[in-house]
Amino acid sequence: MQQLLAWWMFTVRGWRIEGRFPFEIKKSILVVAPHTHYLDFFLGLAVRKKMKIEFVHFLGKKELFVPPFSWILNALGGYPVDRSKNNNMVDQVVALFNQKDRFHIALSPEGTRKKVSRLKTGFYHIAKKANIPIILVGFDVSHKKVIFLDPFYLSDDEKADKQKIVAFFKGLKGFIPEYSITEDIEG
Numbered sequence: 001m002q003q004l005l006a007w008w009m010f011t012v013r014g015w016r017i018e019g020r021f022p023f024e025i026k027k028s029i030l031v032v033a034p035h036t037h038y039l040d041f042f043l044g045l046a047v048r049k050k051m052k053i054e055f056v057h058f059l060g061k062k063e064l065f066v067p068p069f070s071w072i073l074n075a076l077g078g079y080p081v082d083r084s085k086n087n088n089m090v091d092q093v094v095a096l097f098n099q100k101d102r103f104h105i106a107l108s109p110e111g112t113r114k115k116v117s118r119l120k121t122g123f124y125h126i127a128k129k130a131n132i133p134i135i136l137v138g139f140d141v142s143h144k145k146v147i148f149l150d151p152f153y154l155s156d157d158e159k160a161d162k163q164k165i166v167a168f169f170k171g172l173k174g175f176i177p178e179y180s181i182t183e184d185i186e187g
Contacts, residue, residue, distance in 0.1 A: 005042060006049040015043075019148030021053050025133060026102045028151055030056060031123050031165065032137040034181050035108035036174030043139060044106065045076065047146050056104045059093070079105070090125045097130040106137070109165070110181070119166065119181065128154055136165065142173040 009015045022028070032044065048054050057077040065073055065080035073080075079096065081089050097103050109119040127134050133151035140147060149168065154161050169181040 002045050002049040002054075006046040009043060009046040010050055013144065015046075015144045015146065017047065017051065017146045017148065019150070021051050021056075021148060022135070022151050025104075025151055027097055027100075027130070027132045028104050028135050029123050029127050029132060030104065030106040030135045030137050031109050032106050032139065033109050033119075033169045034139060034172055034174035034179065035110050036176040036179035039175050040108075040139060043146070047137075053104070055102070056106055058106045090122050090129065093122075093126045094129045097126070097132060109169075119169075121162075124154065124158075124162070124165075134165075136168050138169060138172045139174060140172045141175050142177070147172075 010017075032040075044058070048056055054077065057079055059081050060073060060078045062080035062082050064070075065078070070080075081092055083089055093105065096105070107123055109123055123134070126132075131153075133153050135151045136147075136149040138147040138149075152164075166181065172180060174180045
């Protein structure tokens with residue numbers, strides 16, 4: 001199915017990829033945005049297949065991981081996370097990174113497909129606590145391209161790091177353009 005999806009998106013629909021995945025890095029967080037539509041998930045699966053990075057996992061809210069969907073999501077590399085206030089999602093994901101020799105995970109900084117005024121910062125704190133690089137990945141629907149930036153480790157200047165992240169995503173249009181990132185990052 002993923003092979004067919006990749007063929008459809010990149011051959012028939014004309015999508016292209018700019019940049020590369022750094023196979024030499026053992027661990028990373030791929031911060032993928034804008035996330036405005038359920039089609040983003042299928043585009044992500046197509047990208048994974050096209051770039052031969054099926055080992056990149058993704059996070060999903062635990063409510064999605066019920067049979068029969070859990071079987072499919074687990075087979076595709078999904079990890080359920082409890083997003084309730086009583087559970088620290090950052091620590092849950094850092095624990096995953098600490099348990100593995102090689103681990104890459106993709107997540108959306110918006111935390112939802114709806115319009116948000118500020119990006120969530122969980123990915124930032126995960127990268128800091130786990131001491132892993134961030135790879136920014138942009139879905140530019142208006143130009144049918146997926147853009148991979150080079151990985152970078154966060155600096156001691158949190159404000160500058162966050163400005164760099166938002167600046168990259170601000171110019172990209174999602175499947176629902178009015179839901180695209182136009183604002184700052186929280187925290």
